Structure formats: C-alpha cells, structure tokens
Amino acid sequence: MDEHGEPDYLPISMLNQLEYCERRFWLMYVCAEMEVNAPVLEGTLQHERVHSGGREQEGEAVTRRRVYLWSDRLRLAGFADLVEEVAGALRPVEHKHGRIGRWLNDQVQLCAQALCLEERTGRAVERGEIFYWGSRRRLEVTFTPELRARTEAAAARAFALLAAGRMPAPLTLRAKCRECSLEGICLPRETAFLEGTGEGVRDE
Numbered sequence: 730m731d732e733h734g735e736p737d738y739l740p741i742s743m744l745n746q747l748e749y750c751e752r753r754f755w756l757m758y759v760c761a762e763m764e765v766n767a768p769v770l771e772g773t774l775q776h777e778r779v780h781s782g783g784r785e786q787e788g789e790a791v792t793r794r795r796v797y798l799w800s801d802r803l804r805l806a807g808f809a810d811l812v813e814e815v816a817g818a819l820r821p822v823e824h825k826h827g828r829i830g831r832w833l834n835d836q837v838q839l840c841a842q843a844l845c846l847e848e849r850t851g852r853a854v855e856r857g858e859i860f861y862w863g864s865r866r867r868l869e870v871t872f873t874p875e876l877r878a879r880t881e882a883a884a885a886r887a888f889a890l891l892a893a894g895r896m897p898a899p900l901t902l903r904a905k906c907r908e909c910s911l912e913g914i915c916l917p918r919e920t921a922f923l924e925g926t927g928e929g930v931r932d933e
C-alpha cells in the first residue's frame with residue numbers, strides 16, 4: 730500500500746473485471762464479493778488443472794505453466810496460465826471456462842499479461858491466445874496498439890477509481906448484467922430505481 734492506502738500493485742485479473750464493469754471490479758476487489766455459482770466453480774476447477782506450474786518441452790516449443798508476471802510501470806502483478814515459447818516468440822495463453830464473449834475484457838487481461846511479459850523479458854510479445862473450455866476453442870489475440878492503449882487505460886482507471894473511493898454506479902447495459910455472476914449482490918435494477926436512473930437502461 731502507498732501513503733494514500735492504495736495498493737502498490739493490482740492483480741492483473743482485476744483488469745478483466747474492470748473492463749467488463751467498473752462496479753464489478755469494485756465489488757470484487759474492494760468489497761471482496763464473489764458469487765460461487767456453477768459456472769464460477771467450474772472455471773475454478775478448470776483453472777486448478779492448468780495452474781499446477783512447471784515446464785514442458787516438445788521439440789522446439791517450451792510451455793511454462795503458472796508464470797508470475799508483473800509490471801512496475803503499470804503497477805500490475807499476477808499469473809499467466811501458460812507462457813508458450815515457439816521459435817523464440819513468447820505467447821501468453823489464458824484459460825477461460827465459458828465461451829468467446831462479445832466484450833473485450835478477456836483480451837484486456839491477456840494483453841496486460843503480454844505487457845508484463847515484455848517488461849520482464851525485454852522482448853516483444855505480439856500475440857497470445859485464450860482457450861475457452863465451453864467451446865473448446867482458442868482465440869488468437871493480436872496485441873495491437875489499440876488493445877495496448879485500452880489495457881493501459883484500464884489500469885490507470887482502476888487506480889483512479891480506488892483513489893476516488895466511491896463505488897461506481899451500475900451499468901445501464903442489461904446484457905452485461907444478465908451474464909454477470911454478481912447481479913444478485915449488485916442489484917443493478919433496484920439501485921437504478923432507487924437512484925432514479927433506471928430510464929437509461931439498455932438491453933444491448
């Protein structure tokens with residue numbers, strides 16, 4: 730913690746929550762709320778399978794499991810599920826329990842891992858992959874300048890929110906709330922009703 734009571738480093742995984750919804754980030758990071766429903770439990774068990782650590786080599790390809798990464802510049806720290814190295818190219822791989830979503834939160838988390846990996850190794854990390862257990866599909870993610878900028882902005886926003894010290898308002902986007910495991914704790918519709926801000930709620 731610094732002299733203002735803010736964390737020195739934020740868990741990389743929290744950028745995923747923040748990119749999805751600032752209020753979700755606040756509930757999970759500040760309030761330590763976690764709703765363990767079936768998909769969340771399934772994801773935890775799947776993560777435990779890949780989180781056993783270690784190093785494997787197959788031909789020229791090296792896979793390292795559960796790699797600790799951090800960035801002093803962005804004040805982020807956390808684990809990458811896997812870091813693959815093929816022909817000298819480093820590539821973070823993240824496992825997710827669901828299916829490919831329409832939001833960018835998983836990609837922002839992966840990009841944060843790449844930025845940490847670059848800072849730790851001094852090597853360029855151009856691509857990564859997200860493996861979705863729900864659909865058994867890999868999504869290749871290119872770390873474009875836009876995605877890098879979005880990720881850095883998310884990190885800055887997280888620290889700004891913590892410095893402001895106030896829980897963000899609920900989203901007005903119902904589609905996200907419907908897919909959010911914290912809806913029963915967050916109560917977005919009830920909060921919007923009480924605060925008189927429910928008219929702006931959108932379905933998409």
Ligand code: SF4
Nearest residue numbers: 750753900906909915
């Ligand atoms: S229910 Fe909606 S507003 Fe509340 S944390 Fe989840 S996504 Fe955010």
